[in-house]
Amino acid sequence: MGWLHTWAGVVLGSVMFAMFWMGSLSVFDREIDRWMMPATRLAAAPADFSLDRSVLPIAQELAAASPQWGISLPTERTPVLRLNYVGADKQRARRDFDPTTGALIADQGTLGGTGFIYPFHYMLHIKWRQLGYWIVGVAAMAMLVLLVSGVIIHKKIFTDFFLFRPKKQLQRASLDLHNLTGVLGLPFHFVMVLSGLIIFMGIYFPTAPLATYADTPDAKKAFSGDAYGRYNRDKANQPGSLASLDGMVASAEQQWQGGRPFFVRVINPADANSVVEVRRSSASDIMVNLDQIYFDGTTGAVLSRFEAAPVMTVQRFISGLHLVQFKHWALRWIYFVLGLSGCVMIATGFIFWLEARRASHAKKGLKGVRIVEALTVGSVTGIIASTAMFFVANRLLPLDAQWLGYERPQLETGAFYLLWLASFAHAALRPRRAWREQTAAIAVLAVLAVLLDALTTHDHLSTVMRGQWAAVGMDGVLLLAAVIAAFAGRHMAQRKPVLRAVRSPSRNPELEHG
Amino acid sequence: MADPLLLIVAAGAAYLGFALFALSQSRHWQQVAPSHVAQPPQKKALRLLGSLALALSLSCACLRDGPAFGPVLWLLLLSVAAPLLVFTLSWRPHWLRRLAQRLATSDPRHSESIKRGPMQRG
Structure with a gap:
C-alpha cells in the first residue's frame, strides 16, 4: 500500500x-x-428592481436580432445585471449593467x-x-x-x-x-x-445514457432533457409581444413558495410563440436545484414546469455540497x-x-x-x-x-x-x-x-x-x-x-x- | 445577535472537546501541565466530557442552521477546530494550562499513572 x-x-x-x-x-x-x-463593485440592487423597466429596454435594443437572450439577476455576490445574447455580428456577447441606473458597465477585459x-x-x-x-x-x-x-x-x-x-x-x-x-x-x-x-458524470461516463435510452434517436439529448430539464417549442413566425416579465417572475416565486429566481431567458422574443424560462436560485439550500418554469411569452401562462427526479435530486445535493452556491x-x-x-x-x-x-x-x-x-x-x-x-x-x-x-x-x-x-x-x-x-x-x-x-x-x-x-x-x-x-x-x-x-x-x- | 453567538459557542465547544480528548492522552497532558502540579484526571471522565462538548457543538450548529446546514457546519467546524487545537499544543501549550489545572485531581489513586508517565501512552 x-x-x-x-x-x-x-x-x-x-x-x-x-x-x-x-x-x-x-x-x-x-x-x-x-x-x-x-x-462592478456596486451597492446591492434595490428591492423594487423591475425586469420590465430595467432590462427589457436594454435587451430590445442590444439583442434585437438575437434568437434568444438571458439575464442573470443581481445577487449579493454579483451585484450586476448580466445580459447574454447573440449580437448583430452573430457572435455571442455578454454585457454587464448597473441594476440601479441601467448604465452599461465598460468591459473590464478580464476572465476574473x-x-x-x-x-x-x-x-x-x-x-x-x-x-x-x-x-x-x-x-x-x-x-x-x-x-x-x-x-x-x-x-x-x-x-x-x-x-x-x-x-x-x-x-x-x-x-x-x-x-x-x-x-x-x-x-x-x-x-x-x-x-x-x-x-x-456526463463526461466521465459519456455512454451511460445509451443503456437506458437505446431506442431513442438521440440518447444523450433525451437523457439530459429528463435529468436536467429542457423545454422549447417551434416558432409561429408571426410577430408577438412579450407579456410582463415581472408578472412571470412573481408567478414563479409563488409556485416555488418563496423561492427566488436567479436567471430569466427569453426564447424567440419577437415571435408569437415566444417562451420565457425562469430558473430558481439555490441560495437557501445545500442542493443546487434544477427547478425551472417555462411561460408562454405572450400570455404569461405556464407551459411547463421542471423539477429534478429523486435520483437527480441526490446528484444535485452532492453537487451542491461541492459547488457552495448557498448563502452561508x-x-x-x-x-x-x-x-x-x-x-x-x-x-x-x-x-x-x-x-x-x-x-x-x-x-x-x-x-x-x-x-x-x-x-x-x-x-x-x-x-x-x-x-x-x-x-x-x-x-x-x-x-x-x-x-x-x-x-x-x-x-x-x-x-x-x-x-x-x-x-x-x-x-x-x-x-x-x-x-x-x-x-x-x-x-x-x-x-x-x-x-x-x-x-x-x-x-x-x-x-x-x-x-x-x-x-x-x-x-x-x-x-x-x-x-x-x-x-x-x-x-x-x-x-x-x-x-x-x-x-x-x-x-x-x-x-x-x- | 443569536447567530454569531451560536457559531462562536459551536466552534468553542468543538475546540474544547478536542482539548479534553487530547488531555486524556498522557503525551499531551504532560505537554500542557507540568506533572508535579497535580495528578491527571481519569481518562474516561475526560473523554466523556469531550464527547459532551462535541455534542454541545452539534446542538448549537443545528440550532443555528437547522437540520440541513447544521450537521455540515458542525462536521467542518470539527475539521478546523482539531488542527487549531493541535497547533495550540505545539506552539502555545501554556494556553491550556489553566484548563488542565482545573481538571487535575488530587486523588492519590491516580498517582500510579503519573509515575509511569511518558512510557504509558494512549
Missing part, C-alpha cells in the same frame, strides 16, 4: 495541487471577480475568478477533446486512492491524532503535518473529491480554509518524499530528488506566485491593453502561464534557493497587488465604508498570504543547516517507509 501511496502522490501531486489551489480560490470566485473588475480560476479548477483550460476534464478526473480518482491508502498506512491514527512536532527535523515535521491535514481534513477532502467526480458565509470561509489545508497536505507529502530520499539519492547518484524537487517547487510556490502575478497584471494593464494581437484577458492569463513556466525553470536551475526565492516572490507580488489596487481604484479607503467586502476581503487575504509567505521563506532559510545534517548517513530507518 505504501508504494501505491508514494507513486500516485509523486506522479499526480502537481495536478492535484493545482486543482486544490484553484478550487480553494473558486470558493471566492465572485469576490475575486469584484476585485478584478472594479467597475469565474472565467479563469474556476474553470482551471475542473478542466485546467485544456479544451482539446476534453483532455483537461480527463486529467482532472484521473487525478481525482488517484486522490481518493491516496486518501484511503493514507489512512491504511498510517498505523497510529488515534494515538497520533493530535501530534505535530514542528521543532523536529523537516522530514518528521512535514510527515506530522501531512498526517494531521490528511486525517483531520479527511471528511471534507473525501466528500469534495468524490462529489467533484459525480458532478461531471461561515461555511464559505471554512471551505476556503479546508481547501487550503488540502494544499498543505499535498505540499507536505512532497516535502516528506524529498527529505526521506535526499541523502540516499545523493549517495547513489540518482536524479529523482532533484527532478521531483523542481516539480514540487514549481507546482506549489510557483502556481501561488503566478496567481498573484495574474492579479498584479490585472491591476497593471490598462483597460484597452493589446499586445501582439492578444486581447487584455489573454495578456493576463499569459502573465500567469509565463511566470508559472519560469518558476519550474527557476526551481530546476537554483534548487538550493528556489523555495526561499519563490516564497519571497509570493510575498512581494501579493503586497504589490494590494498597492496597485489602492492606486488604480482610487476610492480605496471608502470601499470599507461602502461595504465593499469582496474587495476588502481580497486585499486582506492577499496581505495575509504575503505575511505567511514571508514567514515560510524565513523558516526555509533557517532550516538550511538542518537539511545538511540530514544528508549525513545517520538516517532514521523508521521514516523510510514507502
Whole structure:
C-alpha cells in the first residue's frame, strides 16, 4: 500500500495541487471577480428592481436580432445585471449593467475568478477533446486512492491524532503535518473529491445514457432533457409581444413558495410563440436545484414546469455540497480554509518524499530528488506566485491593453502561464534557493497587488465604508498570504543547516517507509 | 445577535472537546501541565466530557442552521477546530494550562499513572 501511496502522490501531486489551489480560490470566485473588475463593485440592487423597466429596454435594443437572450439577476455576490445574447455580428456577447441606473458597465477585459480560476479548477483550460476534464478526473480518482491508502498506512491514527512536532527535523515535521491535514481534513477532502467526480458524470461516463435510452434517436439529448430539464417549442413566425416579465417572475416565486429566481431567458422574443424560462436560485439550500418554469411569452401562462427526479435530486445535493452556491458565509470561509489545508497536505507529502530520499539519492547518484524537487517547487510556490502575478497584471494593464494581437484577458492569463513556466525553470536551475526565492516572490507580488489596487481604484479607503467586502476581503487575504509567505521563506532559510545534517548517513530507518 | 453567538459557542465547544480528548492522552497532558502540579484526571471522565462538548457543538450548529446546514457546519467546524487545537499544543501549550489545572485531581489513586508517565501512552 505504501508504494501505491508514494507513486500516485509523486506522479499526480502537481495536478492535484493545482486543482486544490484553484478550487480553494473558486470558493471566492465572485469576490475575486469584484476585485478584478472594479467597475462592478456596486451597492446591492434595490428591492423594487423591475425586469420590465430595467432590462427589457436594454435587451430590445442590444439583442434585437438575437434568437434568444438571458439575464442573470443581481445577487449579493454579483451585484450586476448580466445580459447574454447573440449580437448583430452573430457572435455571442455578454454585457454587464448597473441594476440601479441601467448604465452599461465598460468591459473590464478580464476572465476574473469565474472565467479563469474556476474553470482551471475542473478542466485546467485544456479544451482539446476534453483532455483537461480527463486529467482532472484521473487525478481525482488517484486522490481518493491516496486518501484511503493514507489512512491504511498510517498505523497510529488515534494515538497520533493530535501530534505535530514542528521543532523536529523537516522530514518528521512535514510527515506530522501531512498526517494531521490528511486525517483531520479527511471528511471534507473525501466528500469534495468524490462529489467533484459525480458532478461531471456526463463526461466521465459519456455512454451511460445509451443503456437506458437505446431506442431513442438521440440518447444523450433525451437523457439530459429528463435529468436536467429542457423545454422549447417551434416558432409561429408571426410577430408577438412579450407579456410582463415581472408578472412571470412573481408567478414563479409563488409556485416555488418563496423561492427566488436567479436567471430569466427569453426564447424567440419577437415571435408569437415566444417562451420565457425562469430558473430558481439555490441560495437557501445545500442542493443546487434544477427547478425551472417555462411561460408562454405572450400570455404569461405556464407551459411547463421542471423539477429534478429523486435520483437527480441526490446528484444535485452532492453537487451542491461541492459547488457552495448557498448563502452561508461561515461555511464559505471554512471551505476556503479546508481547501487550503488540502494544499498543505499535498505540499507536505512532497516535502516528506524529498527529505526521506535526499541523502540516499545523493549517495547513489540518482536524479529523482532533484527532478521531483523542481516539480514540487514549481507546482506549489510557483502556481501561488503566478496567481498573484495574474492579479498584479490585472491591476497593471490598462483597460484597452493589446499586445501582439492578444486581447487584455489573454495578456493576463499569459502573465500567469509565463511566470508559472519560469518558476519550474527557476526551481530546476537554483534548487538550493528556489523555495526561499519563490516564497519571497509570493510575498512581494501579493503586497504589490494590494498597492496597485489602492492606486488604480482610487476610492480605496471608502470601499470599507461602502461595504465593499469582496474587495476588502481580497486585499486582506492577499496581505495575509504575503505575511505567511514571508514567514515560510524565513523558516526555509533557517532550516538550511538542518537539511545538511540530514544528508549525513545517520538516517532514521523508521521514516523510510514507502 | 443569536447567530454569531451560536457559531462562536459551536466552534468553542468543538475546540474544547478536542482539548479534553487530547488531555486524556498522557503525551499531551504532560505537554500542557507540568506533572508535579497535580495528578491527571481519569481518562474516561475526560473523554466523556469531550464527547459532551462535541455534542454541545452539534446542538448549537443545528440550532443555528437547522437540520440541513447544521450537521455540515458542525462536521467542518470539527475539521478546523482539531488542527487549531493541535497547533495550540505545539506552539502555545501554556494556553491550556489553566484548563488542565482545573481538571487535575488530587486523588492519590491516580498517582500510579503519573509515575509511569511518558512510557504509558494512549
